Amino acid sequence: MAVSRPLIGVSTYLEPSVRWGVWHRAAALLPAGYHRLTQRAGGLAVLLPPDAPARAAETVARLDGLVTAGGPDLAPDRYGAEAAPETGPPQPERDAWELALTEAALERDLPLLGVCRGMQTLNVALGGGLVQHLSGHRGPVDGEFTEHRVVPVPGTLLAEVLPDPVSVPTYHHQAVGALGTGLVASAHAVDGTVEAVELPRDARRFVLGVQWHPEEGEDPRLLRALVTRATGG
Numbered sequence: 001m002a003v004s005r006p007l008i009g010v011s012t013y014l015e016p017s018v019r020w021g022v023w024h025r026a027a028a029l030l031p032a033g034y035h036r037l038t039q040r041a042g043g044l045a046v047l048l049p050p051d052a053p054a055r056a057a058e059t060v061a062r063l064d065g066l067v068t069a070g071g072p073d074l075a076p077d078r079y080g081a082e083a084a085p086e087t088g089p090p091q092p093e094r095d096a097w098e099l100a101l102t103e104a105a106l107e108r109d110l111p112l113l114g115v116c117r118g119m120q121t122l123n124v125a126l127g128g129g130l131v132q133h134l135s136g137h138r139g140p141v142d143g144e145f146t147e148h149r150v151v152p153v154p155g156t157l158l159a160e161v162l163p164d165p166v167s168v169p170t171y172h173h174q175a176v177g178a179l180g181t182g183l184v185a186s187a188h189a190v191d192g193t194v195e196a197v198e199l200p201r202d203a204r205r206f207v208l209g210v211q212w213h214p215e216e217g218e219d220p221r222l223l224r225a226l227v228t229r230a231t232g233g
Helices: 032-040 053-061 092-108 117-125 157-161 221-230
Strands: 007-011 013-020 023-029 044-048 065-068 112-115 146-152 166-170 184-189 194-198 207-210
Touching: 007 032, 007 092, 007 221, 013 092, 032 044, 032 221, 053 092, 065 092, 065 117, 065 221, 092 112, 092 117, 112 117, 112 221, 117 194, 117 207, 146 194, 157 184, 157 194, 157 207, 157 221, 207 221
Parallel strands: 007 044, 007 065, 065 112, 112 207
Antiparallel strands: 013 023, 146 166, 146 184, 184 194, 194 207
16 A cells, blocks of 8 residues: 655745736745655645634644745744844734744644744744844845855754755845754854754654755755655654
């Protein structure tokens, strides 16, 4: 009997005005790299548009794993800070939904991978803070990814998945500041920026956040690791 592929939920953007064909409407959307990489890694991808935070636990209960996607800046009041001039406009509906999803996944011990903003959401959900602006991690052209090298910390979950330094697709101007409760840094950029965080394996089955965008590259190892944990491996 074939083993069922795990159901992996991926959070989405909510955009007030999107044009496609003859239509110009509000839309929940997600770059295709997320679902394609999830499918390549052996999972069934389901997109999770913003919903009432009270429904997060019910949503998570139907999933085998969760990916919180990249996107705009989290509102600084979510981590007790004033907005810096460089911080983008808030998206309160998405912030509330993804924080609730993350908290529900942690409560259920659901395998969780946070990507860029998703990593920052994980840190904030656990009481941590963010650096609101830094340079050197976004290319010279808006909307185009660049690459830089990240170095995994030996002995971490990330180092099990990516044992050697690797060049990764990146596009961000914010980063993890003070670490949330229980989190450890599991990769750094050459300038010392935290590029991955995780909860220790003895505490959780699989809770990992990365600052880069694996869905923009060809390396499926992070999503395969999530899918493996989602199937009980």
